[in-house]
Amino acid sequence: MSHIETDVLVIGCGIAGATAALNLARDTNVQITVVTAEDDPHESNTYYAQGGIIYRGEDDSVELLKEDLERAGAGIGNPQAMQILSEYGPPLVRSFLVEQLGVPFDRVKNNGLDRIKEAAHSTERILHVGDYTGRAIQETLVQALCALPNVHVQTRHTAVDLLTPAHHSQDRLAVYAPLSCVGAYVFNQDTAQVDAYIAKKTVLATGGLGRIFLHSTNPPAARGDGLAMAYNAGARIINAEYVQFHPTGFYHRDQVRFLVSEALRGAGAKLVDEHGRPFMYRYNPEWQDLAPRDIVARGIHQEMLQSGAKCVFLDLKSHLAKAEIKAHFPAIYQKALEYGVDITEDWIPVVPAAHYHCGGIWVDEYGRTSIEDLYAVGEVSCTGVHGANRLGSSSLLEGLVWGTRAAQHIAQTLDQNAMPAAGIPPWHDEGLIDVADPALILQDMATIQNIMWNYVGLVRSARRLDRAISDLRNLQIDISRFYASTKLSDSLIGLRNAVQAALIVAQAAWENKISRGCHFRED
Numbered sequence: 001m002s003h004i005e006t007d008v009l010v011i012g013c014g015i016a017g018a019t020a021a022l023n024l025a026r027d028t029n030v031q032i033t034v035v036t037a038e039d040d041p042h043e044s045n046t047y048y049a050q051g052g053i054i055y056r057g058e059d060d061s062v063e064l065l066k067e068d069l070e071r072a073g074a075g076i077g078n079p080q081a082m083q084i085l086s087e088y089g090p091p092l093v094r095s096f097l098v099e100q101l102g103v104p105f106d107r108v109k110n111n112g113l114d115r116i117k118e119a120a121h122s123t124e125r126i127l128h129v130g131d132y133t134g135r136a137i138q139e140t141l142v143q144a145l146c147a148l149p150n151v152h153v154q155t156r157h158t159a160v161d162l163l164t165p166a167h168h169s170q171d172r173l174a175v176y177a178p179l180s181c182v183g184a185y186v187f188n189q190d191t192a193q194v195d196a197y198i199a200k201k202t203v204l205a206t207g208g209l210g211r212i213f214l215h216s217t218n219p220p221a222a223r224g225d226g227l228a229m230a231y232n233a234g235a236r237i238i239n240a241e242y243v244q245f246h247p248t249g250f251y252h253r254d255q256v257r258f259l260v261s262e263a264l265r266g267a268g269a270k271l272v273d274e275h276g277r278p279f280m281y282r283y284n285p286e287w288q289d290l291a292p293r294d295i296v297a298r299g300i301h302q303e304m305l306q307s308g309a310k311c312v313f314l315d316l317k318s319h320l321a322k323a324e325i326k327a328h329f330p331a332i333y334q335k336a337l338e339y340g341v342d343i344t345e346d347w348i349p350v351v352p353a354a355h356y357h358c359g360g361i362w363v364d365e366y367g368r369t370s371i372e373d374l375y376a377v378g379e380v381s382c383t384g385v386h387g388a389n390r391l392g393s394s395s396l397l398e399g400l401v402w403g404t405r406a407a408q409h410i411a412q413t414l415d416q417n418a419m420p421a422a423g424i425p426p427w428h429d430e431g432l433i434d435v436a437d438p439a440l441i442l443q444d445m446a447t448i449q450n451i452m453w454n455y456v457g458l459v460r461s462a463r464r465l466d467r468a469i470s471d472l473r474n475l476q477i478d479i480s481r482f483y484a485s486t487k488l489s490d491s492l493i494g495l496r497n498a499v500q501a502a503l504i505v506a507q508a509a510w511e512n513k514i515s516r517g518c519h520f521r522e523d
Contacts, residue, residue: 002195002196003195003196003198003424004033004195004196004197004198005198005199005419006031006032006033006152006183006197006198006199007030007031007032007199007200007201007414008021008024008030008031008032008033008199008200008201008202008203008410008414009033009035009183009184009197009199009201009202009203010032010033010034010035010202010203010205011035011159011184011202011203011204011205011206011226012034012036012044012203012204012205012206012207012226012378012380013034013036013038013041013044013142013145013153013205014044014045014046014047014138014205014207014378014399015044015046015134015137015138015141015378015396015399015400015403016205016377016378016379016398016399016400016402016403017034017203017205017377017378017403018034018046018138018141018142018144018145018403019096019141019377019399019400019403019404019407020203020205020375020377020403020404020406020407020410021034021145021151021407022141022144022145022148022151022407023403023404023407023408023411024407024410024411025145025148025150025151026411027411028149028150029150030150030411030414031150031152032150032151032152033151033152033154033197033199034145034151034152034153034154035154035157035158035159035186035197036153036154036155036156036157037156037157037158037159037189037221037225037490038155038156038221039155039156040155041142041145041146041153041155042135042138042139042142043219043221044138044207044219044221045134045207045208045218045219045222045379046134046137046138046141046396046399047134047135047138047219048134048135048217048218048219048258048259049133049134049135049137049395049396050131050132050133050134050259050261050263050331050332051118051126051128051131051133051261051262051263051392051393052116052118052126052127052128052133052263052393052396053093053097053126053127053128053133053137053393053396053397053400054089054090054093054125054126054127054391054393054394054396054397055090055093055094055113055115055125055126055127056090056091056125057115057123057124057125058115058123058124059123060123060125062083062086062087063086064122064123065085065086065090065125066082066083066086067122068120068121068122068391069082069085069086069385069386069387069391069394070082070387071120071292072120072292072386072387072389072390072391072392073358073385073386073387073388073389073390073391073517074387074388074389074516074517075387075388075516076387076388076516076517077384077385077386077387078383078384078385078387080365080384081365081383081384081385082384082385084365084401084405085383085385085394085397085398085401088401089397089398089400089401090125090397092400092401092404093127093397093400096400096404097137097140097400098113101140101141101144102140103129103136103137103140104129104136105127105128105129105133105136106127106128106129106130113127114127114128115127116128116263116266116267117266118262118263118266118290118392118393119262119265119266119287119289119290119291119292119293119296119392120287120290120291120292120293120391120392121391121392121393126263126266126392126393128263130328130329130330130331131261131263131328131329131330131331131332132330132331133396134396137396156188156189156190156490157186157187157188157189158186158187158189158225158490158493158494159184159185159186159187159206159225159226159229160184160185160186160187160194160427160488160493161184161185161229161232161233162181162183162184162202162204162229162230162232162233162371162374163181163182163183163184163185163196163197163198163424164179164180164181164182164233164234164371165177165180165182165420165423165424166179166180166234167233168424168425169423169424170423170424170425171423174423178372179233179234179370179371179372180371180372180373180374181202181233181371181372181373181374182198182199182202182373182420182424183196183197183198183199183202183420183424184196184197184199184202184229185197185427187488187490187493189489189490192487192488192489194427194429194488195427196424196426196427198419198420198424199420200373200414200417200418200419200420201373201374201375201410201413201414201417202373202374202375203367203375203376203377203406203410204226204229204230204361204369204374204375204376204377204380204381205226205376205377205378205380205399205403206225206226206227206229206378206380207221207222207226207378207379207380208222208224208356208357208379208380209222209223209224209227209243209357209498209501209505210222210243210353210354210355210356210357211223211354211449211498212224212354212448212449212452212498212501212502212505213243213353213354213449213452213453213457214449214450214452214453214454215249215255215256215351215352215353215354215453216249216256216353216354216355217246217249217256217258217259217353217354217355218354218355221494223494223497223498223501224497224498224500224501224502224504225493225494225497225501226361226376226380227240227357227360227361227380227497227500227501227504228496228497228498228500228501228504229497230361230369230371230374230376230380231500231504232500233371233374234370234371235361235362235369235370235371235374235376236361236362236369236370237359237360237361237362237382237504237508238359238360238362238382239358239359239360239382239384239387239388239508240357240359240360240504240505240507240508240509241359241505241508241509241511241512241519242357242358242359242386242387242388242389242517242518242519243354243356243357243358243359243456243505243518243519244293244294244354244355244356244357244358244386244389244390244518245293245294245297245352245353245354245355245457245458245518246259246262246293246297246352246353246354246355246356247262247271247293247296247297247299247300247350247352248260248261248262248264248265248271248300248314248348248350248351248352249350249351249352249353249355250335250336250339250341250348250349250350251310251311251349251350251351252339252349254310256351256353257335257339258332258335259353259355260314260332260348260350261329261332262293262392263328263329264314264316264329264332264348265289265290265314266290267316267319267320267328267329268316268319268320269289269314269315269316269319269320269348270289270314270315270318270319271289271296271299271300271312271313271314271315271350272312272313272314272315272347273303273307273309273312273313274307274309274312274313276313276315276347279299279303279312280296280299282299283295283296283298283299283302284296284299292389292391292517293355293389293390293392293518294388294389294517294518294520297352297458297518298458298459298520300312300350300351300352301352301458301459304351310351311349311350311351312349312350312351313347313348313349313350314347314348314350315347315348316329316343316348317343317344317345317346317347322344322345325343325344326344329343336348352458354452354453354457356379356386356390356395357379357505358382358386358387358388358389358390358517358518359382359508360376360379360380360381360382361376361380361381361382362381362382363375363376363377363381363382363383363402365383365405366402366405366406366408366409367381367383367402367403367405367406367409368406368409369381373417375406375409375410377399377402377403377406378395378398378399378402378403379395379399381402383398383402385398386398387517388516388517388518388519389517389518429487429488432485432486432487433487434485434486434487435486435487436486436487436488436489436491436492438491440482441491441492441495444475444478444479444482444495444499445494445495445498447471447475448472448475448498448499448502451467451468451471451472451475451502452468452502452505452506455467455468455471455506456468456502456505456506456509458520459520459522460509460519460520460521460522461521461522461523462510462521462523463523465506465509465510466510468502468506469503469506469507469510472499472502472503472506473503475499476499476500476503479495479496479499480496483495483496509521
């Protein structure tokens, strides 16, 4: 094992992590290392974000956006965070994404930015690139990152544990100092070696945890890695029970295959049952199909329970011409065709799916966690912007804003930090001969996903949550033994993190007896 020194370590490469790295890189004296467990730095939750990013509408205002955030968040959003996002977010989209990076957002005839309306928004304020906005943003960010000599992007590198002197230093007097972070142990998937990355500042930007549920719109790596690592290091976690389920995951042969953006409902698509009958008017007469996501998701869930159907349908073809569908939703059109569904002629089969974690690691207005020199940005964090339920297209904006603000704070304070002194021991795995069995890992992960889907899903109760916590604790004991005796792999690291993240969510859901937003207790 070797010690690798860097001024700033960024763990994750989506919009939040990449934005932080890009802003820090403006000072060419700062050495930044970005690590991602993926083969390709483009692979992230950001890449799969279809809908768009919040901008400013023609008849919009800071106050109006803040009101929409507060309403979607069921009234418990952090006022300071909502003000920051509403005030600084849209101008940052213009200056950073549009003008500096040149993200190719869709335009209207006079070359102005094309703004659309989405569910629970009061006005047309969403910028988009067809229905693959996240992909366009992520491609632009990665291209800019890779062009900078002081940014080192390392793929196939999985963070194992955050380094805190209180836990890891060979100087046992370090336990009396304030809790701080000096980097992370990082597993190189190609060499199977674990190195200690020593950094003055560390930024967690690992994304969400949707894959701890059976049905999810998230990519495979969204297994709660950052949340679990921060929890194990002693960071404060808040609002963990608020897991947003997207109402419309494309359903095919008992699985969600991809996200069907709510932009389709914004364009007029209606949710219907197997007979083509609309039903959302029964669950939210005012907003109907454009109600906040938690209401739409539970409406679909209730329809499925009552009818015994495995899914419901989105009817887009009755509300939009074929040419318009192909022009506005090319990615969804092509993807659905792969599964035999022509969305210009057929209803789209959909079910709710775990989509976004509104809670996470507590951070302040600059992304600082409760651990000194550790920042968290993007979905892994909880700024309080989302309250109990996220407003559509706000996640990309939050990652942009807090990635920028974290970078600003780090740049202002980095000179105050010396490179952490030696004292972090090498990673010890001598004597381990067991190789991680993929079958065991897949089975344990499937068990976690089924427990979370059945007991900690759209509708929760004390009895279900009791069962979930008991089963997860027993499973965690088995996984811990497995982990302690087995050579590391990315999937083994992910399994250990997934069961910890699942317990964090289940315990928070058990403790909160009040139904609000995307946390619904039937008891």
